[in-house]
Amino acid sequence: MNAMPKDPPHPRALPEQSEWTFDLIEQAHDEIKRVAANFGLDTYPNQLEIISAEQMIDAYTSVGMPVSYNHWSFGKHFLTTEKSYRRGQMGLAYEIVINSNPCIAYLMEENSLTMQALVIAHAAYGHNSFFKGNYLFRTWTDADAIVDYMVFAKNYIAECEQRYGIDEVELLLDSCHALQNYGVDRYKRPAKLTLAQENLRQKERAEYLQSQVNELWRTLPKKAEAQADVRASRFPPEPEENLLYFIEKYAPLLEPWQREIVRITRKISQYFYPQRQTQVMNEGWATFWHYTILQQLYQEGIVGDGFMLEFLQSHTNVIFQPPATAPYYNGINPYALGFAMMSDIRRMCENPTDEDRDWFPGIAGADWKKTLDFAMRNFKDESFIAQYLSPKLIRDFHFFAVLDDDRSDKLTISAIHDESGYRYVRQQLADQYNLGNREPNIQVWSVNTRDDRALTLRHTQYNRRPLNQQANEVLKHVARLWGFDVRLETVDPQGAVVSTLECRREKRNRAA
Amino acid sequence: MTYLIDRRLQGKNKSAINRERFLRRYKSQIKDAVGRAIKGRSITDIENGEKVSIPVKDVNEPHFGHAHGGIWETINPGNTEYQKGDQFNRPRGGGGGSGRGKAGNSDQTTEDDFIFELTREEFMNYFFEDLELPNMVKTQLTAAVEFRNQRAGYNISGTPSNIHVLRSLRGALGRRIAVGGKPRKELIEAEHELLELREQGVPEEDPRVMELKKLTHHLRTRLLAIPFIDPFDLRYTNRIKVPKPSTQAVMFCIMDVSGSMDEQRKDTAKRFFILLYLFLKRVYEKIEVVFIRHHTAAAEVSEDEFFHSRESGGTVVSSALQLLTKVIEERYRNGDWNAYVAQASDGDNWDNDSVLCKQLLVNTIMPMVQYYTYVEITDGPPQNLWEQYTEVRDHHTNFAMQKIVTPADIYPVFRELFKKQAK
Numbered sequence: 044m045n046a047m048p049k050d051p052p053h054p055r056a057l058p059e060q061s062e063w064t065f066d067l068i069e070q071a072h073d074e075i076k077r078v079a080a081n082f083g084l085d086t087y088p089n090q091l092e093i094i095s096a097e098q099m100i101d102a103y104t105s106v107g108m109p110v111s112y113n114h115w116s117f118g119k120h121f122l123t124t125e126k127s128y129r130r131g132q133m134g135l136a137y138e139i140v141i142n143s144n145p146c147i148a149y150l151m152e153e154n155s156l157t158m159q160a161l162v163i164a165h166a167a168y169g170h171n172s173f174f175k176g177n178y179l180f181r182t183w184t185d186a187d188a189i190v191d192y193m194v195f196a197k198n199y200i201a202e203c204e205q206r207y208g209i210d211e212v213e214l215l216l217d218s219c220h221a222l223q224n225y226g227v228d229r230y231k232r233p234a235k236l237t238l239a240q241e242n243l244r245q246k247e248r249a250e251y252l253q254s255q256v257n258e259l260w261r262t263l264p265k266k267a268e269a270q271a272d273v274r275a276s277r278f279p280p281e282p283e284e285n286l287l288y289f290i291e292k293y294a295p296l297l298e299p300w301q302r303e304i305v306r307i308t309r310k311i312s313q314y315f316y317p318q319r320q321t322q323v324m325n326e327g328w329a330t331f332w333h334y335t336i337l338q339q340l341y342q343e344g345i346v347g348d349g350f351m352l353e354f355l356q357s358h359t360n361v362i363f364q365p366p367a368t369a370p371y372y373n374g375i376n377p378y379a380l381g382f383a384m385m386s387d388i389r390r391m392c393e394n395p396t397d398e399d400r401d402w403f404p405g406i407a408g409a410d411w412k413k414t415l416d417f418a419m420r421n422f423k424d425e426s427f428i429a430q431y432l433s434p435k436l437i438r439d440f441h442f443f444a445v446l447d448d449d450r451s452d453k454l455t456i457s458a459i460h461d462e463s464g465y466r467y468v469r470q471q472l473a474d475q476y477n478l479g480n481r482e483p484n485i486q487v488w489s490v491n492t493r494d495d496r497a498l499t500l501r502h503t504q505y506n507r508r509p510l511n512q513q514a515n516e517v518l519k520h521v522a523r524l525w526g527f528d529v530r531l532e533t534v535d536p537q538g539a540v541v542s543t544l545e546c547r548r549e550k551r552n553r554a555a
Numbered sequence: 556m557t558y559l560i561d562r563r564l565q566g567k568n569k570s571a572i573n574r575e576r577f578l579r580r581y582k583s584q585i586k587d588a589v590g591r592a593i594k595g596r597s598i599t600d601i602e603n604g605e606k607v608s609i610p611v612k613d614v615n616e617p618h619f620g621h622a623h624g625g626i627w628e629t630i631n632p633g634n635t636e637y638q639k640g641d642q643f644n645r646p647r648g649g650g651g652g653s654g655r656g657k658a659g660n661s662d663q664t665t666e667d668d669f670i671f672e673l674t675r676e677e678f679m680n681y682f683f684e685d686l687e688l689p690n691m692v693k694t695q696l697t698a699a700v701e702f703r704n705q706r707a708g709y710n711i712s713g714t715p716s717n718i719h720v721l722r723s724l725r726g727a728l729g730r731r732i733a734v735g736g737k738p739r740k741e742l743i744e745a746e747h748e749l750l751e752l753r754e755q756g757v758p759e760e761d762p763r764v765m766e767l768k769k770l771t772h773h774l775r776t777r778l779l780a781i782p783f784i785d786p787f788d789l790r791y792t793n794r795i796k797v798p799k800p801s802t803q804a805v806m807f808c809i810m811d812v813s814g815s816m817d818e819q820r821k822d823t824a825k826r827f828f829i830l831l832y833l834f835l836k837r838v839y840e841k842i843e844v845v846f847i848r849h850h851t852a853a854a855e856v857s858e859d860e861f862f863h864s865r866e867s868g869g870t871v872v873s874s875a876l877q878l879l880t881k882v883i884e885e886r887y888r889n890g891d892w893n894a895y896v897a898q899a900s901d902g903d904n905w906d907n908d909s910v911l912c913k914q915l916l917v918n919t920i921m922p923m924v925q926y927y928t929y930v931e932i933t934d935g936p937p938q939n940l941w942e943q944y945t946e947v948r949d950h951h952t953n954f955a956m957q958k959i960v961t962p963a964d965i966y967p968v969f970r971e972l973f974k975k976q977a978k
Contacts, residue, residue, distance in 0.1 A: 065559060065561070068559060069559060072559070088558075089558070090558045090560065091558065091559045091560070092559075092560045092561075092562045093559070093560070093561045093562060093563055094562045094563060095563045097568075098562060098563070098565075098569070100570070101568075101569040101570045104569075104570045104573060105569070105570070105573075113572045113573055113576055114573065114576065115573065115576040115577040115579070115580045116577075116616055117570065117573040117576075118570065118572075118573035118574040118575070118576050118577030118578070119577050119614055119669070120573075121570040121573055121574055121577075122574065122577065122671040123669075123671075126670070126671055126672065145558070152563055209576075209579075213576070213580070217616070220616055221616065221617050221618060223618075224618060224619070225619070364632055364633075365633070366632055366633020366635070367631035367632060367633045367634075368633060368635070369633070372631075372633075375630070375631075375632060440632040440633075441632055441633050441634040441635070442630050442631070442632055442634065443630070443631060443634035443637055444628055444629070444630050444631075445628065445629055445631060446626070446627075446628045447626070447627040447628070447629070447645070448625075448626045449623075449624050449625060449626075452644075452645075453642040453643060453644055453645070454642065454643055454644070454645055455640070455641070455642050456637045456638065456639055456640065456641040456642075457628060457639070458639055459634055459637060459638065459639050460634065461639070463639070464639060468630060471628055471629075471630050472630040475629065475630055481621075482619065482620070482621075483619050483620065483621055485619055504625070505625075506625045506626035506627070506628075507624070507625030507626060508621040508622070508624060508625035508626070508627070509621070509622045509624045509625065510619065510620070510621070510622060511619070511620040511621060511622040512622065513615070513617035513618060513619070513620065514617075514619060516615075516617035517617045517618065517619050520617070
């Protein structure tokens with residue numbers, strides 16, 4: 044171990060070495076924990092796990108969950124990751140963190156001591172406190188139950204494979220995966236359940252569901268009243284945005300176990316939904332805190348110059364934003380934007396300018412910790428940007444808006460980073476992060492319950508954007524789940540049908 | 556509370572099942588790729604992994620998404636020159652960054668093929684699949700270098716079951732002689748002197764006699780105290796692992812390249828040769844492969860020429876056998892070459908040449924080779940060459956022949972060969 048050459052070394056200073064040991068990680072973690080607590084970060088307890096590079100690839104493959112059911116698409120993902128890693132095209136991410144209680148963060152054994160400290164600060168305190176505090180995660184995910192639920196899902200699907208054959212289950216999962224982004228409840232709150240309860244509920248639910256479906260598709264003639272409600276035969280009464288939910292509840296031909304698998308994929312999708320909505324905020328928050336915590340440690344003399352140089356080098360790499368004209372430009376870097384916004388909020392609290400007082404009278408000069416905490420808890424990307432993006436940042440990033448309308452020959456610059464453009468740019472950028480705009484808006488429109496049982500989906504166009512080529516393929520998956528013909532109508536905002544896709548299904552073909 | 560857990564020692568192949576599922580799903584494509592690879596590869600280069608590519612559209616997982624079209628308004632960083640209201644042409648091919656929305660980007664990364672690597676084991680499994688080898692043989696062929704236990708002298712430590720009794724007792728005897736040498740000599744001298752004194756009539760109470768009596772008694776006790784066997788004497792049989800005897804072998808591939816051997820038959824023949832090569836590779840460290848092809852005349856050629864050039868004309872099998880004899884005698888006679896021959900043909904031969912073949916085999920070739928295998932790739936009735944060869948088989952246990960139609964029929968030719976090795 045090197046002796047510290049500096050003046051009076053701090054008694055608890057970390058040694059200037061790149062090799063980590065378990066003791067040093069514990070020591071670094073204790074310091075970070077202390078500093079984070081002083082800053083008022085509220086976190087789940089941490090579980091740090093040291094893993095090897097191969098295990099990191101494994102973790103990637105199963106979408107970061109410690110357990111997951113088996114499916115070929117995960118194998119494909121694994122092969123891709125492994126290939127590019129082996130060829131050195133891609134470094135592995137420094138960290139993966141799981142929104143669970145305790146919060147599991149992976150530390151890769153190849154990392155140096157500095158990187159381990161960075162990961163602990165970033166994942167185990169940054170992301171962790173975000174998971175615990177943000178309203179989306181609080182409403183829609185249940186950190187206590189997720190690992191249990193994944194175990195339940197894995198066992199249940201393995202059991203189905205044994206009973207009904209691997210191919211049958213695989214086909215079903217393929218179809219569910221195709222619709223996974225449409226398996227999200229945007230407004231309902233999922234119930235908290237433990238593994239045991241989940242098992243029990245599942246049995247009851249299966250029986251109950253099947254009885255309801257049978258009722259809906261009853262072919263025995265009802266007596267007199269049947270004639271009366273011909274008019275009111277519209278089903279579902281309201282359009283349904285959660286396609287997988289609708290299929291789980293009402294698809295006529297699915298077996299109970301198939302409904303349960305549809306439900307599992309839907310639940311997992313729901314669990315990841317908040318992450319997809321808070322990319323900028325989540326990464327920005329974690330990056331802001333690893334930066335702030337490690338700076339604090341440096342000021343206290345716990346870490347030395349060498350440590351800081353290594354840390355700053357990876358930190359600046361992470362938050363680099365290439366300009367749109369660069370050949371490797373690939374959209375806005377969420378780390379860069381998020382970190383800049385979080386730091387900017389702190390700046391506005393501590394050193395507000397006249398412009399800031401003008402734009403943000405509520406936060407200019409306020410307590411920065413409370414302001415940031417409020418922002419973290421109550422926003423998602425879209426609203427966060429709409430609320431907090433300051434003119435200074437728009438100038439710093441040199442943001443400009445490009446309008447691409449296929450009815451005109453040329454692209455138009457609709458706004459730039461000037462006085463007249465700030466609000467416009469901010470609104471456009473916020474819209475760009477609105478999942479509702481990014482994904483086509485497709486909902487269950489109607490079911491022909493009286494005749495051929497055909498399902499009609501409606502795609503309501505946003506800015507006249509068409510569906511991609513894969514829509515036909517996805518429709519086949521919907522038809523496989525539904526079991527009868529499926530139609531997809533594209534309508535303009537006025538409700539006029541623009542175009543229709545259709546997938547016909549052979550009658551009496553029950554092969555799911 | 557914080558936990559720090561070391562997971563590194565836990566299994567790293569969590570995704571093995573998913574990988575296997577993937578291979579299972581794309582089995583037919585992978586098999587095609589392996590088939591192509593076998594055609595393209597040299598026989599001696601069969602044991603490597605293989606890069607397999609599958610068209611991306613087959614492995615794609617479809618999702619609803621937006622295509623380009625309608626209105627896209629995007630915010631981009633890094634403005635250097637634009638003012639509000641500027642207009643410019645659409646960049647071609649979606650490049651240039653600006654004007655491309657985020658959602659557009661996900662559709663952008665189109666590759667032609669999804670490429671991944673099969674490991675050596677997986678590749679071999681696909682190769683074996685058509686051949687319908689018994690499992691034991693598969694393990695034999697895929698296993699790494701085999702070791703044999705061999706005695707290597709004696710050791711002073713080991714397990715009780717390995718005690719070598721004879722050596723240990725011989726050692727004990729030697730030790731007893733060595734340790735007891737001096738007292739025994741003194742004892743003999745003392746007894747001798749005592750006997751002399753007694754003969755001279757010296758009374759028993761004489762101090763010298765008393766002293767001698769005491770001395771002999773002391774020396775006897777000392778000699779008796781030498782242990783019969785001591786842990787120090789134990790010797791254990793020492794066994795070490797040595798790689799299986801590695802000598803050298805030469806493998807002759809003989810193939811009929813007359814016009815009737817088409818590509819498919821050649822492909823089957825190639826699998827037959829590969830299988831023999833794999834087998835030899837397990838047993839011998841150094842293998843040379845000699846390729847002899849023939850129609851009416853035989854020639855020694857390179858592997859590439861062997862499989863890929865086409866000739867036509869009639870067939871005289873004995874020409875190849877004569878060349879084979881010549882090559883063995885010239886190059887592989889001295890030293891310890893084990894010669895193996897694999898012959899593939901469609902069964903056609905010049906009528907009165909077959910008898911000559913039989914004579915050549917029985918008189919010259921069979922005494923020189925370890926094993927001779929012959930496959931006839933045909934579904935027609937047997938011809939005269941087959942009949943003559945049948946007679947050879949009846950007299951030589953190291954001659955195997957088989958009529959095959961698909962690669963699955965190849966294995967029986969080698970049955971004897973593998974059986975011998977299975978002990």
